[in-house]
Amino acid sequence: MALLEVQDLEIAVRTKGKLLPVVQGVSFDVDDNETLGIVGESGCGKSLTALAIMGLLGGTTVRITGGNIRFDGMDLLTLSDGERRSIMGNRMAMIFQEPMTSLNPVYRIGDQIIENIRQHQKMTNAQARDRAVELLSLVRIPNPSERVDSFPHQMSGGQRQRVMIAMALSCDPKLLIADEPTTALDVTVQKEVLDLMADLQTRMGTAIVLISHDLGVISETCDKVAVMYRGRVVEAAATENLFTELAHPYTRGLLNSIPVVDSDVDWLEAIPGRVPTLEEELTGCAFHPRCALVTKLCATTVPQEIEYKPGHSVRCHFSGKVAP
């Protein structure tokens, strides 16, 4: 049994009295020490999926309408709020896209890490503080014993994201969910943060769910990838297979839109059209209005998930006809 198993997850948003599905039939699993990348455009439902796993959907407008999330043998969706909170920040932790605003501006970073530690572990303040300093040095913050007393505004974006990572790792989580952890950072800092996460994973054996719109980041860090489009996983495979044997026209489009440094390209290929809004009713495959291979079948029938190759699933009527 995998550490995290998501099965047929359905999430809907309530607008004007109607429930609009935003995530439909999403399934994947993640093992210990494994990194799953979820890639897709803005609004494809990847962040909502992450928040649903973490238990942060909250509110009355967005809610889980179906499916299962199993973590470490527990059915997360049937746990009480208190039981759920005892997992959050403890065995499962999350880092977010915006390091500049994700820390509370009025508390010292050390105190914010200590708060996380003492929420889940019986430690005195002094012990938790020692642990915080240790964590800060683990994420390579220089002078950790001094910086533990810094306020967030006294640190750079990259440093703040390291603090977020330190906080997330403070209770040795089995699963780390990283929602666009490097999007707001400079490219060089991006690399450092990703390397740090990979390094910590080898040391601690943490499973990681990395959410990104950046295929470059995904290809460098993930063992396997799920490509999402408008609320569904359209293609999922081991990373090396996805890039060599891709089977979905949307994945092809994503790859084509990446500039390659050592080839001389005047014009980058873009996927024509735009992501349909949630209010637009779509029949058939959600990608058909933008797809080059579209037929009548695509416009009427939702493609089922098929096993294209072992460990490589696709939702397309014409999987395999896409030029790799």
Next chain:
Amino acid sequence: MLAYTAKRLLTLIPTLLAASILVFLFVHLIPGDPAAILLGDTATPEEVAQLSAEMGFDRPLYVQYFIWLGNVLQGDLGTSIFFRQPVLSVIGSGAETSILLASMTMIWIILIGLPIGILSATKQGTWIDQITSSGAMLAASIPTFWLGLYLIMIFSVTLGWFPSSGFPSLSDHGGITNLRYLLLPSLTLAAPNAALIVRLVRASMLDVSREDHVRTARAKGLHPTRVAIKHIFRNALIAVAAAFGFTFAALISEAVVTETVFSLPGIGRLVVQSILRRDYPVIQGVILVIVVLYMVVNLAVDLAYARLDPRVSLK
């Protein structure tokens, strides 16, 4: 912190000087002979001339100002025309009532405003929020004199629980229990201001609750109450602290009405009576005291602000 406070105190000096010029000119801005104004319609020309000489009105204006300022700096705010007593001791006699009234009012504002505001924000959209929000709206729109009269009617006249007017000093017979005289007035004064604080706490907490760091706090697995108090309310308090400065200014003007309604021997009623008696030296003195108080309160708010928000540097 200390250096900043000292610097801020120094910057108060020019403001105080400007205020002192306005206060000094107050008597002279009224058209006509100030001595005649001070003495009123029934004065004879001899009396006017005598007072003019006595007060130095016959000398150049700037000379008069510096003499007046010199006296003020030595604590001499002049002599009340009505009481024939130094202005400072006239103000001092009203100070006990006003300070106690203001303190009790502030305590009510904090005790009522903050918890109800927090409740309203954390229960956003529920019937609790509806009731507290409309209650706050109502309290904010009721005029103080009307609320004061109604409280007197209900709790003093009908129920007889609290005295309707006056305030014997705490040193008089009754001691600390004399504070009951201030209960209705302080509630009257607190109602509209507490209502504003409720609305402000609610609005700022809802603002803060949408911020990213609140999601981080929830991701730690903290109990929702802890998230609401330690993370949301604590950040919302920065905006609320600034409002306490304005609340103080509102209290001063509302106290004038409230002290009159409840016949309290405070500075507010002293102002009203002094205006009716044309006791200009007293009016000048009270204005000067209020200006100083107001500036001190604002300094305190700024210092509190820096305590609450580490991003504000005191340099």
